[in-house]
Amino acid sequence: MTQDLQLDHNGRLKHFLTIEGLSRRTILEILDTAKSFISVGEREIKKVPLLRGKTIVNLFFESSTRTRTTFEIAAKRLSADVINLNIATSSTAKGETLLDTVRNLEAMHTDLFVVRHKRSGAAHMIAAHVPAHVHIINAGDGSHAHPTQAMLDVFTIREHKGAFEKLKVAIVGDIQHSRVARSQIHALKTLGVAEIRAIAPRTLMPIAVERLGVMPFTDMREGLDSVDVVLMLRLQTERMTGALIPSEQEYFNLYGLTPAKLACAKKDAIVMHPGPMNRGLEIDSAVADGPQSVILPQVTNGIAVRMAIMALILGGSPAESRARRAADA
Amino acid sequence: MTQDLQLDHNGRLKHFLTIEGLSRRTILEILDTAKSFISVGEREIKKVPLLRGKTIVNLFFESSTRTRTTFEIAAKRLSADVINLNIATSSTAKGETLLDTVRNLEAMHTDLFVVRHKRSGAAHMIAAHVPAHVHIINAGDGSHAHPTQAMLDVFTIREHKGAFEKLKVAIVGDIQHSRVARSQIHALKTLGVAEIRAIAPRTLMPIAVERLGVMPFTDMREGLDSVDVVLMLRLQTERMTGALIPSEQEYFNLYGLTPAKLACAKKDAIVMHPGPMNRGLEIDSAVADGPQSVILPQVTNGIAVRMAIMALILGGSPAESRARRAADA
Amino acid sequence: MTQDLQLDHNGRLKHFLTIEGLSRRTILEILDTAKSFISVGEREIKKVPLLRGKTIVNLFFESSTRTRTTFEIAAKRLSADVINLNIATSSTAKGETLLDTVRNLEAMHTDLFVVRHKRSGAAHMIAAHVPAHVHIINAGDGSHAHPTQAMLDVFTIREHKGAFEKLKVAIVGDIQHSRVARSQIHALKTLGVAEIRAIAPRTLMPIAVERLGVMPFTDMREGLDSVDVVLMLRLQTERMTGALIPSEQEYFNLYGLTPAKLACAKKDAIVMHPGPMNRGLEIDSAVADGPQSVILPQVTNGIAVRMAIMALILGGSPAESRARRAADA
Numbered sequence: 001m002t003q004d005l006q007l008d009h010n011g012r013l014k015h016f017l018t019i020e021g022l023s024r025r026t027i028l029e030i031l032d033t034a035k036s037f038i039s040v041g042e043r044e045i046k047k048v049p050l051l052r053g054k055t056i057v058n059l060f061f062e063s064s065t066r067t068r069t070t071f072e073i074a075a076k077r078l079s080a081d082v083i084n085l086n087i088a089t090s091s092t093a094k095g096e097t098l099l100d101t102v103r104n105l106e107a108m109h110t111d112l113f114v115v116r117h118k119r120s121g122a123a124h125m126i127a128a129h130v131p132a133h134v135h136i137i138n139a140g141d142g143s144h145a146h147p148t149q150a151m152l153d154v155f156t157i158r159e160h161k162g163a164f165e166k167l168k169v170a171i172v173g174d175i176q177h178s179r180v181a182r183s184q185i186h187a188l189k190t191l192g193v194a195e196i197r198a199i200a201p202r203t204l205m206p207i208a209v210e211r212l213g214v215m216p217f218t219d220m221r222e223g224l225d226s227v228d229v230v231l232m233l234r235l236q237t238e239r240m241t242g243a244l245i246p247s248e249q250e251y252f253n254l255y256g257l258t259p260a261k262l263a264c265a266k267k268d269a270i271v272m273h274p275g276p277m278n279r280g281l282e283i284d285s286a287v288a289d290g291p292q293s294v295i296l297p298q299v300t301n302g303i304a305v306r307m308a309i310m311a312l313i314l315g316g317s318p319a320e321s322r323a324r325r326a327a328d329a
Numbered sequence: 330m331t332q333d334l335q336l337d338h339n340g341r342l343k344h345f346l347t348i349e350g351l352s353r354r355t356i357l358e359i360l361d362t363a364k365s366f367i368s369v370g371e372r373e374i375k376k377v378p379l380l381r382g383k384t385i386v387n388l389f390f391e392s393s394t395r396t397r398t399t400f401e402i403a404a405k406r407l408s409a410d411v412i413n414l415n416i417a418t419s420s421t422a423k424g425e426t427l428l429d430t431v432r433n434l435e436a437m438h439t440d441l442f443v444v445r446h447k448r449s450g451a452a453h454m455i456a457a458h459v460p461a462h463v464h465i466i467n468a469g470d471g472s473h474a475h476p477t478q479a480m481l482d483v484f485t486i487r488e489h490k491g492a493f494e495k496l497k498v499a500i501v502g503d504i505q506h507s508r509v510a511r512s513q514i515h516a517l518k519t520l521g522v523a524e525i526r527a528i529a530p531r532t533l534m535p536i537a538v539e540r541l542g543v544m545p546f547t548d549m550r551e552g553l554d555s556v557d558v559v560l561m562l563r564l565q566t567e568r569m570t571g572a573l574i575p576s577e578q579e580y581f582n583l584y585g586l587t588p589a590k591l592a593c594a595k596k597d598a599i600v601m602h603p604g605p606m607n608r609g610l611e612i613d614s615a616v617a618d619g620p621q622s623v624i625l626p627q628v629t630n631g632i633a634v635r636m637a638i639m640a641l642i643l644g645g646s647p648a649e650s651r652a653r654r655a656a657d658a
Numbered sequence: 659m660t661q662d663l664q665l666d667h668n669g670r671l672k673h674f675l676t677i678e679g680l681s682r683r684t685i686l687e688i689l690d691t692a693k694s695f696i697s698v699g700e701r702e703i704k705k706v707p708l709l710r711g712k713t714i715v716n717l718f719f720e721s722s723t724r725t726r727t728t729f730e731i732a733a734k735r736l737s738a739d740v741i742n743l744n745i746a747t748s749s750t751a752k753g754e755t756l757l758d759t760v761r762n763l764e765a766m767h768t769d770l771f772v773v774r775h776k777r778s779g780a781a782h783m784i785a786a787h788v789p790a791h792v793h794i795i796n797a798g799d800g801s802h803a804h805p806t807q808a809m810l811d812v813f814t815i816r817e818h819k820g821a822f823e824k825l826k827v828a829i830v831g832d833i834q835h836s837r838v839a840r841s842q843i844h845a846l847k848t849l850g851v852a853e854i855r856a857i858a859p860r861t862l863m864p865i866a867v868e869r870l871g872v873m874p875f876t877d878m879r880e881g882l883d884s885v886d887v888v889l890m891l892r893l894q895t896e897r898m899t900g901a902l903i904p905s906e907q908e909y910f911n912l913y914g915l916t917p918a919k920l921a922c923a924k925k926d927a928i929v930m931h932p933g934p935m936n937r938g939l940e941i942d943s944a945v946a947d948g949p950q951s952v953i954l955p956q957v958t959n960g961i962a963v964r965m966a967i968m969a970l971i972l973g974g975s976p977a978e979s980r981a982r983r984a985a986d987a
Contacts, residue, residue, distance in 0.1 A: 402741060
């Protein structure tokens with residue numbers, strides 16, 4: 001069970017692999033801890049000594065400069081030592097198994113692996129095999145999950161919209177292949193969002209998405225009608241094989257978020273995107289840079305959310321952490 | 330205007346993009362600050378806490394291990410956290426625009442970008458779009474400018490030759506395509522050097538170089554006659570398309586700096602080169618390793634000069650900086 | 659002479675290039691110092707301030723994520739600043755010589771280079787040309803030496819077997835091309851091991867290996883008979899040109915370490931491997947993960963051994979080092 005893998009006997013976070021199975025209480029604890037880290041990024045000296053002497057390894061089997069950078073900055077602001085490993089061209093190429101690579105690193109007394117892998121389940125598999133003092137954060141595994149992205153998304157929603165229970169949220173784009181969408185749906189459901197909608201062409205809509213408690217729409221204007229939050233997905237053109245979309249121009253016409261389509265949502269709806277954006281494909285620049293966009297605040301919040309998850313996993317209980325942070329301030 | 334971009338309303342350095350337009354006072358302030366950092370590299374503990382808690386990003390769109398290393402060492406000696414981003418194979422390859430990449434990084438509360446880019450004007454363009462708390466240092470943009478290199482060159486000249494006003498300086502090589510030469514000419518002119526000469530074959534000499542206040546020479550012995558300083562340029566054979574030079578052997582015969590040609594300069598003339606050197610192409614090993622060479626001191630000075638620029642931009646006024654450094658010593 | 663290169667006039671370690679020529683006293687001093695560092699990896703805060711303000715450069719001309727990581731972690735636990743340089747695609751590609759690259763780095767006031775190079779003798783050559791304040795550790799040069807690997811091997815043997823004088827040790831695999839084997843033989847001989855055996859097919863056995871004081875065996879069961887320690891080597895299939903081994907299956911049958919073959923050794927014999935392992939080629943998983951394997955303790959010990967070597971070279975005498983560490987604890 002994933003839940004057992006993520007929490008220890010006292011219900012404290014051991015690994016952070018997926019939103020699925022996490023309680024509302026745990027999710028809110030992460031959001032509250034992240035809130036307390038927001039101010040660190042705004043200080044003159046952007047550093048707290050919480051994780052001094054800890055060794056955090058960015059273990060990226062799939063390269064992602066942006067995601068790696070957010071974890072590296074978060075770890076350094078907590079005063080941890082960071083080791084970057086881009087494994088695409090490394091030992092695994094020499095015939096070593098994934099678990100041998102991991103066991104070697106843990107034998108070096110490392111404390112936390114941030115794992116990105118193109119295979120779904122890789123972070124879970126590693127978490128199932130490490131000893132108790134080693135912790136895993138999933139930074140994206142195949143088309144399965146990207147839970148820190150979903151956490152920063154719900155953090156951003158709460159900052160701008162407050163209580164989740166009254167909100168209508170639409171997710172737009174390639175829902176079928178998106179690990180981001182999958183994690184967002186789990187987070188939004190657990191937090192009790194009133195209505196979750198999925199907007200996509202039929203080819204990119206998961207079969208039986210309704211069973212997840214999500215309302216499917218193929219017409220974007222209908223789907224956006226009176227929503228509070230629009231979560232755009234990146235169209236991963238580099239991964240698309242075959243004719244899943246008719247043409248980029250036609251996709252933009254039907255599913256690109258323009259000011260005209262956004263007008264269907266509530267007047268004060270916010271627009272989010274996990275980046276990197278394909279401007280003119282899934283989102284119009286007038287929206288991306290417009291007054292309803294909270295795309296850059298998402299990035300800022302992402303640092304605080306990743307600091308919070310690292311601190312909760314490695315830094316003792318939130319109460320202890322707060323005490324240590326307070327002592328430092 | 331570049332000058333407005335580089336200085337704030339109080340005339341303090343905000344960005345460091347180009348030598349062009351900088352006042353003699355600002356250049357001398359940088360040189361004096363660098364002088365005070367020279368001793369840090371010679372201490373037992375080569376570190377000052379001036380930029381603790383600051384996040385500096387090496388944003389290299391064109392890879393350069395050497396230049397990146399000098400900035401990384403300079404930043405770490407100031408106790409900053411450093412993030413290395415080699416963007417050649419990263420998000421921009423996923424279709425993200427340069428400005429979106431930069432906006433994302435600044436949303437992470439980073440403080441300073443050290444930018445290298447193969448397009449002229451890239452660092453300026455970024456500086457024109459970042460908010461007030463984000464700062465840019467140009468680490469080389471296309472064939473336009475490499476201002477930190479020019480600063481370490483004039484620092485080195487001052488260390489060895491004292492007052493600039495009486496000096497004759499020759500720049501030798503591919504002046505036409507060299508961002509180093511362009512920055513050197515601006516720095517030397519602003520500092521009031523008596524005579525600046527450009528020595529190059531016609532194909533590598535800029536048209537109307539005289540308008541910059543530079544005397545052109547195609548004959549190397551004539552050009553070197555009684556100069557105090559010889560600034561060699563690297564022949565960028567990897568960038569040369571077409572027949573700009575007849576052959577490497579012939580280039581060496583005509584423009585390679587040998588002991589015989591150097592004998593035309595003053596007896597105590599110094600020889601400089603920005604590295605990496607093509608020994609036997611633009612410079613003879615007998616000169617590169619000879620008593621008049623200050624090529625390795627240039628490298629040492631480069632760390633102090635980059636520390637100075639970072640400290641002036643990020644570390645408060647020079648007076649404050651000196652106070653904080655003194656408190657630490 | 660290598661010995662002169664490695665030790666200063668007071669017999670203190672200046673560089674660490676090869677085991678050959680090191681005295682038993684020096685080797686034991688390194689092992690004892692490493693022993694005192696083992697506890698650092700087990701602390702809550704895994705850091706000592708011994709090398710604060712020192713700059714250590716990982717100068718890797720041949721990429722090796724694993725080895726680079728062990729040195730990076732060791733250096734950071736000693737509080738040094740670490741610069742990673744992967745030179746494969748860098749300045750040397752721009753025509754710069756190896757020594758010019760090194761001279762540039764030392765001009766930046768760096769303190770220690772950890773050098774990996776595919777040419778035998780590269781680390782020695784560099785050590786012969788640096789000034790007195792710059793130090794070199796050989797992290798593997800061609801087929802010549804890998805002395806830190808051999809040091810962690812003998813450290814691990816001592817931890818598990820105590821006194822060296824009574825031990826029989828077998829080295830198994832491609833002895834001919836292995837820098838690891840060469841360094842192990844020198845270390846074991848100097849430490850006075852009773853019997854050193856080499857087990858390999860004729861094509862992978864060095865000519866006249868007996869002159870090194872090593873007993874050659876082509877039959878693995880005979881070679882393993884009643885040994886205390888089995889040192890497996892990695893079969894570097896990616897480097898093998900030509901028909902040095904008949905086939906991988908046949909190699910495994912004859913020289914792969916299986917439980918059946920291991921039964922020929924003493925009941926409490928330990929099994930070691932430098933990694934990365936080719937499971938099912940030179941070693942069976944039942945042995946690699948079995949009760950006699952100390953392969954993961956080797957990795958843990960490797961951090962302590964590398965910290966010890968760095969500390970001895972850079973951190974003053976062991977007595978001073980111990981005093982400084984004690985003051986910190």
